[in-house]
Amino acid sequence: MKTFRIFRFASPASFYPLAGHLATISAVLAIVLAVAGLYIGFFVAPTDYQQGESYRIIFIHVPAAWMAMFTYVVIAFWSLWALALNARLPAMLAQALVPTGAMFAFISLWTGAFWGRPTWGTYWVWDARLTSTLILFFLYLGLAGLRAAIDDPRRADRACALLALVGVVNVPIIYFSVRWWNTLHQGATISMTAAPKMAETMLTAMLLMTFSAWAYTIWVALRRVRGIIIEREAHTEWVADELRREGLLR
Amino acid sequence: MKEWLAMGGHGFYIWCSYGALAIAVGVELYLLKRGRRRSLERALQHRTEQEWS
Numbered sequence: 001m002k003t004f005r006i007f008r009f010a011s012p013a014s015f016y017p018l019a020g021h022l023a024t025i026s027a028v029l030a031i032v033l034a035v036a037g038l039y040i041g042f043f044v045a046p047t048d049y050q051q052g053e054s055y056r057i058i059f060i061h062v063p064a065a066w067m068a069m070f071t072y073v074v075i076a077f078w079s080l081w082a083l084a085l086n087a088r089l090p091a092m093l094a095q096a097l098v099p100t101g102a103m104f105a106f107i108s109l110w111t112g113a114f115w116g117r118p119t120w121g122t123y124w125v126w127d128a129r130l131t132s133t134l135i136l137f138f139l140y141l142g143l144a145g146l147r148a149a150i151d152d153p154r155r156a157d158r159a160c161a162l163l164a165l166v167g168v169v170n171v172p173i174i175y176f177s178v179r180w181w182n183t184l185h186q187g188a189t190i191s192m193t194a195a196p197k198m199a200e201t202m203l204t205a206m207l208l209m210t211f212s213a214w215a216y217t218i219w220v221a222l223r224r225v226r227g228i229i230i231e232r233e234a235h236t237e238w239v240a241d242e243l244r245r246e247g248l249l250r
Numbered sequence: 251m252k253e254w255l256a257m258g259g260h261g262f263y264i265w266c267s268y269g270a271l272a273i274a275v276g277v278e279l280y281l282l283k284r285g286r287r288r289s290l291e292r293a294l295q296h297r298t299e300q301e302w303s
Contacts (some may be wrong), residue, residue, distance in 0.1 A: 047258065054260035057267045064271070099281075103274050111267040118263050216275070223282050227289035234296035248294050 012089055012229045013238045019222040019229075026219035030212050037208030045201040057115040058202070063210040065108040067217055068136055069171050071101035075143070076168035079161035091157035092232065094164060095147060096225035100217050102140035109133055120184055128177035129185035132170060139167040153232055 009015045041059040048055040075094045082091035112130065113123040124130065143160050150156035178185055198206075233239050243249035257264045 052260060053257040054263055056257070056264055060267060060271050099278065103278055107271050107274055110270045114263040114267045118260055220278060220282060224285065227282075227286050230289045230293045231296075234293035235300060239293055240297065243290060243294055243297070246290055248290055249297070 010087065010089055012092070012233050013236065015089055016226055016229050016238075016242075019226050023219050023222035023226075026215045026222065030215035030219055033208050033212035033215060037205050037212055040201055040208065041205035045205050046199060048202075051119060054115060054118045055202075057111050059205050059209045061108060061111040061115055062206055063213040064104045064111060065133065066210060067213045068101055068105035068108050068133070068140075069174055071097050071104060071217060072136060072139070072164070072168060072171055075101065076164045079164040082157055083161045083165075088157075088232070089229075091161065092225050092228045093221070094160065095157070095228055096221045097217070098140055098143045098147075099224070100220050102137065102144065104213070104217075105133065105137040105140055109137060125184050127183045127185055128181040129174065129183050132174040132177050135170055136167075136174060139163070139170060142167075 009018055037059060041056060045056070047053055075097050078090040078094035078097075081087060082094065109130070112133070116125075117123050143163055146163055147156045147160050150159055173180075177183060230239055230242065240249060255261055255265075
């Protein structure tokens, strides 16, 4: 029976305090990992023999690009769950991830442009990888816009879930674009089947920054979902208690 | 220090990238903090409207 105790967190009232604790742990992890990653990235990792110092953009570009894709897949997963089981919390979690996913998609495009200029000689090309990532950014904006356009949260959940599920097809296109098309963008930075092509310290810094981006996303999404839960569960007694704790309700 | 910041002539590209990330994270955290307060206020407003109706 102990196995099923975890399902009690499917209730917003139970998940709310858990999200608070997990957000604090994630915040600490994100900061520690980012400090370690930036230290190794800037002070330990050597200069690249081809790209010089400009390659150091990799420590934020690759984690941002991975997080933008991964976050969208997670949004699609929660959306499917919400649609299939008509569940509230997964829809709220999907909603909470959208702004952070959009931020990472933007950072991925921005840093890619500033890496592309010294490497390729241009900030932008209508290349398969870049264009599909731009589409991902627009999908995030679409999700945010669609939600803002619908007043009823439950209807907005369903509409956004459908868009998320349709849009998720873009993620494998982004990932495999460098294989399917002849692009200016380099191939995969890390492969599960081959040894890494970069120095160990470069890889360590990049992975630390990636884990930091994960922890940051969890931190921010959990903080955001707490706000969403409070608003949507405003009619409940436990939210009244929370408002009393905040000194807003007598 | 000046040499380190110059990043072998690529300082502009590197600091524009890291700067954008710092600004984006800063804005997101600020909006998050403001959003929490607004959520609590909206919840309070909802409850007040409910009590009146």
